[in-house]
């Protein structure tokens with residue numbers, strides 16, 4: 001009780017929190033002050049890719065914390081170099097910029113697009129097209145990039161140069177004009193309600209980018225690092241983005257953001273053009289290296305796909321569920337009634353943590369969840385429904 005009171009007294013009330021204080025976690029289970037267990041199908045909003053306090057991850061982080069915790073980007077460190085190499089070894093990208101969050105990764109993507117355009121065209125060619133129902137972050141610029149009216153209140157004036165299009169190829173085509181420099185999208189919109197963009201649409205956007213020499217920026221903050229059963233969600237679409245942003249699942253529980261670009265763009269951001277004091281922090285990168293190592297294990301991604309299909313199929317058969325949209329372990333459950341928030345609260349009573357997105361229940365479980373744990377979670381979800 002005191003923790004909640006102190007929180008409300010001293011932390012700005014920007015969050016609608018569930019009435020639950022968590023004190024410990026192991027695997028998919030989180031524990032409250034009384035020792036009650038909760039199966040966490042939200043993973044701290046898709047962050048704890050390997051669940052709570054995975055042994056190997058904890059050891060890697062603890063070892064690095066006890067060795068060298070921070071040096072700033074005035075110097076070189078092994079964990080950051082190693083992580084950059086690992087990320088680029090996926091074959092799609094040449095260089096990376098490290099920050100601390102998804103919004104910061106997207107800020108870098110936006111800066112690359114504008115600097116590249118300015119270098120090759122003119123300083124007016126700065127406009128970026130984003131999609132309706134997108135979510136790109138909470139900084140003033142990434143809010144401006146977010147295609148949802150509800151985020152465009154307060155905080156005026158916003159960063160200029162963002163236009164929104166419906167996820168239809170004609171709408172995007174219509175939005176392109178002489179000052180457009182890039183198109184930014186999430187292949188699967190997370191906060192917007194687990195909206196899976198069609199292959200035809202995403203490939204159409206990629207083709208428009210080629211035709212008009214626009215950069216394709218793919219926001220993989222929620223979908224990246226195995227979440228959808230591929231290392232990056234764009235791989236499902238057979239496209240090659242120019243820039244992607246990563247964050248949530250990459251660190252396995254510590255704050256990290258990464259912006260990756262192709263060979264062609266690797267020198268756009270030269271010395272002095274960008275920076276972040278904590279970016280590439282060794283402890284955070286040690287954790288991310290461990291996450292990358294696990295995700296790269298043979299069968300890891302295939303298992304994410306298999307477990308996602310299993311969970312989605314079983315969830316679709318529960319009473320009160322209308323339909324389920326999913327790719328891998330990124331799952332949106334459409335309820336018969338418009339009561340996702342209420343169901344999420346009921347889930348707490350039954351020892352289950354879930355997320356909501358728009359009117360849906362959203363699940364982003366740890367990628368390491370087992371089928372037995374999925375069964376147990378579904379039993380709890382059925383009771384809550």
Ligand SMILES: *Cc1c(COP(=O)(O)O)cnc(C)c1O
Pocket residue numbers: 100101102103104106135136137138186190191219220221222247248
């Ligand atoms: C969460 C999210 C962000 C913002 O990430 P932060 O770490 O909260 O800044 C940006 N884009 C997408 C797609 C996200 O899901």
